[in-house]
Amino acid sequence: MKNYILAFDQGTTSSRAIVFDKDGMIVGTSQKEFTQIYPKAGWVEHDAMEIWGTQSGVAREVLEKTGVRPEEVAAIGITNQRETTVVWDKNTGKPIYNAIVWQCRRTAAICDELKAKGLEASIKEKTGLVVDAYFSGTKVKWILDNVEGAREKAENAELLFGNIDTWLIWNLTRGKVHVTDYSNASRTLLYNIKDLKWDDEILSELGIPKSMLPEVKPSSCVYGHTDPQTFGGAEIPIAGDAGDQQAALFGQACFEPGMAKNTYGTGCFMLMNTGEKPIESKNGLLTTIAWGIGDKVEYALEGSIFIAGASIQWLRDELKLVYDSAQSEYYANLVEDTNGVYVVPAFTGLGAPYWDMYARGAILGLTRGSKREHLVRATLESIAYQTKDVLEAMQEDSGITLKDLKVDGGAAANNFLMKFQADILCVPVKRPKVLETTALGAAYLAGLAVGFWNDQNEIKAKWAVDEEFTNCMPEALRTKKYNGWKKAVKRAMDWETEE
Numbered sequence: 001m002k003n004y005i006l007a008f009d010q011g012t013t014s015s016r017a018i019v020f021d022k023d024g025m026i027v028g029t030s031q032k033e034f035t036q037i038y039p040k041a042g043w044v045e046h047d048a049m050e051i052w053g054t055q056s057g058v059a060r061e062v063l064e065k066t067g068v069r070p071e072e073v074a075a076i077g078i079t080n081q082r083e084t085t086v087v088w089d090k091n092t093g094k095p096i097y098n099a100i101v102w103q104c105r106r107t108a109a110i111c112d113e114l115k116a117k118g119l120e121a122s123i124k125e126k127t128g129l130v131v132d133a134y135f136s137g138t139k140v141k142w143i144l145d146n147v148e149g150a151r152e153k154a155e156n157a158e159l160l161f162g163n164i165d166t167w168l169i170w171n172l173t174r175g176k177v178h179v180t181d182y183s184n185a186s187r188t189l190l191y192n193i194k195d196l197k198w199d200d201e202i203l204s205e206l207g208i209p210k211s212m213l214p215e216v217k218p219s220s221c222v223y224g225h226t227d228p229q230t231f232g233g234a235e236i237p238i239a240g241d242a243g244d245q246q247a248a249l250f251g252q253a254c255f256e257p258g259m260a261k262n263t264y265g266t267g268c269f270m271l272m273n274t275g276e277k278p279i280e281s282k283n284g285l286l287t288t289i290a291w292g293i294g295d296k297v298e299y300a301l302e303g304s305i306f307i308a309g310a311s312i313q314w315l316r317d318e319l320k321l322v323y324d325s326a327q328s329e330y331y332a333n334l335v336e337d338t339n340g341v342y343v344v345p346a347f348t349g350l351g352a353p354y355w356d357m358y359a360r361g362a363i364l365g366l367t368r369g370s371k372r373e374h375l376v377r378a379t380l381e382s383i384a385y386q387t388k389d390v391l392e393a394m395q396e397d398s399g400i401t402l403k404d405l406k407v408d409g410g411a412a413a414n415n416f417l418m419k420f421q422a423d424i425l426c427v428p429v430k431r432p433k434v435l436e437t438t439a440l441g442a443a444y445l446a447g448l449a450v451g452f453w454n455d456q457n458e459i460k461a462k463w464a465v466d467e468e469f470t471n472c473m474p475e476a477l478r479t480k481k482y483n484g485w486k487k488a489v490k491r492a493m494d495w496e497t498e499e
C-alpha cells in the first residue's frame with residue numbers, strides 16, 4: 001500500500017526530508033545543515049552539489065529511520081528556498097558556479113542600472129516584484145558575465161538555469177526533466193505573472209537566452225519519476241513543487257482570499273492569499289503567484305523580511321550570547337523590556353517594505369546599563385517589529401483587516417516571540433500543531449496530484465491549533481515602542497556604499 005508522502009524541504013540553512021501519513025501527521029524527519037559560503041561581505045553562496053547530496057541523503061535516511069519502503073511512497077513533494085540560482089552544464093550535469101543565494105547582494109549594481117534605465121515600473125507591473133538583488137534574474141546575468149566561457153555556452157544552449165526545485169527535480173530524474181512551477185517562476189524577475197510567460201523584454205535586457213529556462217508547470221502535477229538508482233529501484237512520482245513560502249501558505253490551509261500566514265525561519269515571510277486576482281502593492285510588498293492547480297492560478301501579497309531567525313543564529317554563532325536558539329527565550333524573559341535598546345538586523349539590506357540594498361545592521365539606544373538580556377530581547381523583538389511593518393502594509397494594500405495571523409517556522413516555537421508578536425500587532429497569533437507547514441504544503445500538493453487526498457476541503461479539515469496568543473499591549477505603549485523601532489530603522493538605512 002502507498003500510505004505515505006515524502007516531502008523535501010530544501011531550506012537556506014538545511015535540507016530536510018519528512019514522511020507524512022494520510023492524516024497529514026509527521027511519521028519521521030531527517031535534517032542536515034550544509035555549508036554557508038561568504039566569499040565577500042554581503043555575498044552568500046551554496047554548493048549546489050552539497051545541496052543535492054544532503055537532500056537526497058536525508059530522503060534516504062528518513063525512509064530507513066521510519067521503515068517506510070520507497071514502494072510505499074505515493075509521491076514526492078518538493079519545496080525550496082526560493083530565488084537561489086543554479087546554472088549548470090546540460091552535458092556534464094555539473095554547476096558552473098556555486099549557487100548564488102537569495103540573500104546575496106552582489107548584483108545591487110546591476111539592479112541600480114535597471115533602475116537608472118527607468119525599467120523599475122514596467123518590471124514591477126509584469127513580474128509583481130521590485131528591482132532588487134534578492135531575485136534570480138540579475139544573479140543569472142552575473143554568472144553569465146563573470147564565469148569564463150559561460151555566455152558563449154549559454155548562447156549555444158549548453159547551460160541550464162534553475163532554482164533549487166528545478167535543480168533537485170533534474171537530479172532526481174537524472175537529467176530527464178527541466179521544470180519549475182508557477183510559484184517559483186514568479187520569483188525570478190523574468191516571469192510575467194499575468195500572461196504566465198517568460199518575459200522576452202526582460203530576458204533580452206539581462207542577456208539571458210530562453211533555452212536556459214525551465215518549463216513552467218502547475219504546483220500540483222506529475223513532473224516525472226525518480227530515477228531507479230536514487231531510491232533502490234523505485235520510480236516514485238514527483239508530484240508537488242512550490243516555493244517554500246507559498247508551500248507554507250498552502251500547508252496552513254490559507255485557501256481563501258484574506259487568509260495570511262507568517263513563517264519565522266532564516267528570514268520571515270508573510271503571505272496573504274488574494275485569490276485569482278493579483279493585487280499591485282502601493283506599500284512595498286510583492287505580488288506573487290501562490291500556486292497553480294489544474295488550470296487555475298492564485299496570487300498572494302508578500303512581505304519578505306530577509307533576517308529573522310538568522311539574527312538569533314548570529315547571537316549564538318558570532319556574539320556567543322546564547323548557547324542555542326531556544327535559549328534566547330530564557331534571556332528575553334529575564335528582563336521586563338529592552339531598556340531602550342533596538343537591534344535592526346539589516347545584515348543583507350532590508351526587504352519589505354523598505355527595499356534598501358544598502359542598509360546594514362545596527363544596534364541603537366545602548367547605555368552603560370545595557371546587558372546581554374536586553375540585546376537578546378531586542379533581537380527577538382526586531383522580528384516582531386519587522387512583521388508589524390509588513391502586516392500594516394498588507395492591510396493597507398488589500399483593504400482587509402486580518403482576523404488572525406497563522407504562524408509557523410523554527411522561531412515560531414519561541415513563546416516569548418509569539419507573545420510579543422501578538423502584543424505589538426493586537427491581532428491573534430495562531431500556532432498550529434504541525435509547525436512544519438512548508439513541508440506539509442509540498443506534501444499536500446503532491447498528494448492532491450496523485451489522488452492521495454481528494455481535495456482542498458479534506459486538507460482544510462486537518463488544520464489544528466496548538467496555541468493561540470491573544471494578548472494586546474496598551475495602545476500608548478505599543479505606539480511608543482514601535483516609533484522607536486521606526487527611528488532605529490531610519491538610522492540603519494542607506495549605510496553601505498559601493499566602492
Ligand SMILES: Nc1ncnc2c1ncn2[C@@H]1O[C@H](COP(=O)(O)OP(=O)(O)O)[C@@H](O)[C@H]1O
Binds near residue numbers: 309326329412
Ligand atoms: N526557539 C527558538 N527561538 C528563536 N529562534 C529559533 C528557535 N528555534 C529555531 N529558531 C530559529 O529558526 C531558524 C530555523 O527555522 P527553520 O524554519 O528551520 O528555517 P529555514 O527553513 O529558513 O532553514 C533558525 O534561524 C533559528 O535560529
Ligand SMILES: O=P(O)(O)OC[C@H](O)CO
Binds near residue numbers: 081265
Ligand atoms: O529557507 P527559508 O525558509 O528561510 O526561506 C527562504 C525564502 O524562500 C527566500 O525567499
